[in-house]
Amino acid sequence: MQKRSQLFFSFQVIFWLLLFLSNALISSAQKADTLKKRDSLPAATVDSLIKAQHSPRKAAVRSAIIPGWGQAYNKKIWKIPIIYAALGVTGYIFVDNLNTYKDLRFAYTAKYEASHPPFDSTKYHQMDPQYIPISEEALRQGRDQFRRYVDYAAVFFIIFWGLNVVDAVVDAHLKAFDISPDLSLKIKPSYNPISNSAGICLVLKFRH
Numbered sequence: 001m002q003k004r005s006q007l008f009f010s011f012q013v014i015f016w017l018l019l020f021l022s023n024a025l026i027s028s029a030q031k032a033d034t035l036k037k038r039d040s041l042p043a044a045t046v047d048s049l050i051k052a053q054h055s056p057r058k059a060a061v062r063s064a065i066i067p068g069w070g071q072a073y074n075k076k077i078w079k080i081p082i083i084y085a086a087l088g089v090t091g092y093i094f095v096d097n098l099n100t101y102k103d104l105r106f107a108y109t110a111k112y113e114a115s116h117p118p119f120d121s122t123k124y125h126q127m128d129p130q131y132i133p134i135s136e137e138a139l140r141q142g143r144d145q146f147r148r149y150v151d152y153a154a155v156f157f158i159i160f161w162g163l164n165v166v167d168a169v170v171d172a173h174l175k176a177f178d179i180s181p182d183l184s185l186k187i188k189p190s191y192n193p194i195s196n197s198a199g200i201c202l203v204l205k206f207r208h
Contacts, residue, residue, distance in 0.1 A: 056172035063168040067161060070168025074175070079167070086160050094153035101146035107131035108139040 054074065063070030067087055068080035110123035115136060131139060 054172045054175040056169045059168040059172035060165050063165040067164045074171040076171055083164050090157040090160055097146050097149040097153055101150055103128050104139055104143040104146055108143050111136045
């Protein structure tokens with residue numbers, strides 16, 4: 001059971017790494033394509049239109065209320081299945097660990113009552129048969145261990161929900177991020193007539 005929980009958590013990390021890597025690649029490609037289509041508009045007008053239509057605050061609020069809503073607002077529908085897969089697996093881990101914790105707690109209580117005066121436990125024959133051969137101490141340790149697993153799963157679920165919000169906000173900000181060829185940093189040779197010496201200089205070009 002412990003290995004299964006660790007495996008699920010590993011899948012979650014892979015899910016979000018793939019999400020952010022593909023987001024960076026696809027955002028750059030879409031941005032370049034959008035800039036080609038908008039060459040006829042002034043640069044300032046394009047930026048103002050993008051910022052007005054895509055508010056990071058709206059994206060954050062929507063994703064905080066319903067996971068994936070902010071991604072839909074940013075027109076990144078392809079991310080929604082990934083988000084729900086990540087949250088779904090984490091939610092499954094939480095429920096599975098919670099059920100195991102309850103079974104172990106019940107079995108421990110039944111064995112404790114059966115092994116202490118008055119040595120009578122109506123719960124003993126109601127516990128899951130797989131826990132009958134397990135000692136009282138082992139059941140107690142298993143109960144405490146899965147109680148921690150429940151807490152970890154809840155924390156991971158909240159973290160992934162938060163990452164969903166962060167991803168939506170970043171996407172909304174990138175809508176107005178200038179990656180056009182008019183913004184560039186170049187290295188050029190230079191000549192200083194005062195000192196009569198040659199060298200190189202960095203030239204940062206801004207678009208107008």
